[in-house]
Amino acid sequence: MWKATTAVALIVAWSLVAAAQTIRQVSLVITNGIVVTVDGANRIITPGAVAIDGSDIVAVDTTDNVRRQFRARQTIDAAGQVVMPGLVNTHTHAPMVLYRGLADDLALDEWLTRYIFPAEAKTVSPEFVRAGTRLAALEMIESGTTTYADMYYFEEEIANETKLAGLRGVLGQTIIQFPVADAKTPVEGLARAERFIQTFKSDPLITPAVAPHAIYTNDSATLKAAREMSMRLGVPTLIHVAETQSEAMTAKERGSATVVSYLDSIGFLGPGVVAAHAVWVNESDMALLKSRGVGVSHNPVSNMKLASGIAPVKAYLAADVAIGLGTDGAASNNDLDMFETMRAASFLQKVATSDPTAVSARTAVRMATIGGARVLGMDKQIGSLEPGKRADVIIVSMSATRQTPMYDPLSHLVYVTRGDDVQTTIVNGKVLMRDRKVLTLDRAAVLRDAKKWAGTVSAAVAH
Ligand SMILES: [Zn+2]
Numbered sequence: 001m002w003k004a005t006t007a008v009a010l011i012v013a014w015s016l017v018a019a020a021q022t023i024r025q026v027s028l029v030i031t032n033g034i035v036v037t038v039d040g041a042n043r044i045i046t047p048g049a050v051a052i053d054g055s056d057i058v059a060v061d062t063t064d065n066v067r068r069q070f071r072a073r074q075t076i077d078a079a080g081q082v083v084m085p086g087l088v089n090t091h092t093h094a095p096m097v098l099y100r101g102l103a104d105d106l107a108l109d110e111w112l113t114r115y116i117f118p119a120e121a122k123t124v125s126p127e128f129v130r131a132g133t134r135l136a137a138l139e140m141i142e143s144g145t146t147t148y149a150d151m152y153y154f155e156e157e158i159a160n161e162t163k164l165a166g167l168r169g170v171l172g173q174t175i176i177q178f179p180v181a182d183a184k185t186p187v188e189g190l191a192r193a194e195r196f197i198q199t200f201k202s203d204p205l206i207t208p209a210v211a212p213h214a215i216y217t218n219d220s221a222t223l224k225a226a227r228e229m230s231m232r233l234g235v236p237t238l239i240h241v242a243e244t245q246s247e248a249m250t251a252k253e254r255g256s257a258t259v260v261s262y263l264d265s266i267g268f269l270g271p272g273v274v275a276a277h278a279v280w281v282n283e284s285d286m287a288l289l290k291s292r293g294v295g296v297s298h299n300p301v302s303n304m305k306l307a308s309g310i311a312p313v314k315a316y317l318a319a320d321v322a323i324g325l326g327t328d329g330a331a332s333n334n335d336l337d338m339f340e341t342m343r344a345a346s347f348l349q350k351v352a353t354s355d356p357t358a359v360s361a362r363t364a365v366r367m368a369t370i371g372g373a374r375v376l377g378m379d380k381q382i383g384s385l386e387p388g389k390r391a392d393v394i395i396v397s398m399s400a401t402r403q404t405p406m407y408d409p410l411s412h413l414v415y416v417t418r419g420d421d422v423q424t425t426i427v428n429g430k431v432l433m434r435d436r437k438v439l440t441l442d443r444a445a446v447l448r449d450a451k452k453w454a455g456t457v458s459a460a461v462a463h
Pocket residue numbers: 091092093240276328329
């Protein structure tokens with residue numbers, strides 16, 4: 001009798017110790033959500049939970065299973081809301097939010113040469129870039145973008161502001177043939193790019209990159225030098241490719257039939273290259289992009305607004321070219337809302353191909369998350385909710401009138417949801433916005449600053 005009691009007591013004690021050992025303390029758990037994982041099996045877990053420790057996701061499972069295994073210092077109840085990977089904007093020019101609505105209803109060449117390049121020549125400065133990046137970061141956090149790829153001037157200022165806001169960025173220092181605010185020559189621009197890359201190379205949030213603007217704004221020597229630098233330093237190359245039909249004229253002057261074949265002829269194409277737009281491509285161009293491992297950033301709203309054309313997204317998907325979504329700069333969009341971009345990508349491809357299945361809701365969500373991560377070479381780190389990946393997570397309300405009722409969360413995310421529906425934004429395990437309150441930026445100050453800059457921009461373009 002005595003022996004049996006002791007044995008039972010020992011077993012009870014041992015199981016308590018074992019249970020205590022298996023419960024792991026973590027920094028943050030999101031519970032009760034409709035967890036859209038965007039993993040390989042496209043699992044949706046309801047009610048699901050995501051456990052985060054430090055910068056990493058440690059579990060994605062049912063709420064019951066996660067509760068059994070983890071105790072969190074902070075818990076967010078996401079009942080009735082979608083929990084999904086943060087959106088990846090593969091192409092923008094963040095500070096251009098300060099030119100939002102400055103010049104509309106124009107084609108790319110006239111818009112660029114008559115309005116944007118002159119406005120930039122008169123207004124771009126480190127202060128302008130910082131104020132613009134803060135405004136863009138605020139808009140991205142408020143609309144669920146957690147990673148963005150950028151091409152602009154004074155990229156080190158953009159990197160610093162991006163880090164302060166807490167966002168993840170693949171940030172490319174622009175290289176352009178003519179004198180600009182941060183470089184008088186492309187050689188100066190390249191030297192600036194190299195310094196920028198060395199400064200931010202090991203940063204947990206910033207991936208520095210080289211961004212030769214386009215083939216029509218750079219000669220062959222500059223393009224080759226930019227690509228050589230990015231390969232030598234092991235960083236991405238961001239470039240506008242075949243955005244408009246007229247860009248092929250430059251390629252023809254340089255002895256190639258198309259923009260893509262010209263870039264290949266100078267040895268430019270390869271892994272790490274992100275081609276923004278890639279609208280005007282033929283079948284052999286697409287095969288080249290695929291075989292060279294180039295990623296494509298599709299920007300349907302900007303392409304529609306500037307009447308640039310329609311990228312063959314259905315064909316890219318069929319050929320398994322890495323393709324993600326982007327907004328482009330806010331001067332040609334005119335916002336940074338990736339939900340709007342998902343919807344536009346889906347609708348535009350349906351109408352272009354007379355095929356309602358060309359880009360389904362599921363495909364649009366994948367393009368805006370894991371697809372974009374693959375384009376940026378970051379699909380091992382971000383783009384889906386899976387243990388071991390960085391904790392870039394958004395929580396999206398599904399309670400608006402236009403979201404009621406709900407049968408399929410993927411359908412709602414693409415066809416009725418707006419950026420404003422995002423409630424909470426988390427990057428690298430850090431909560432940047434909670435219940436629509438941005439914690440890393442002073443919203444009122446950012447908006448006030450932007451309005452002040454608008455006065456400077458208006459005065460500059462008036463003369
Ligand atoms: Zn662009």
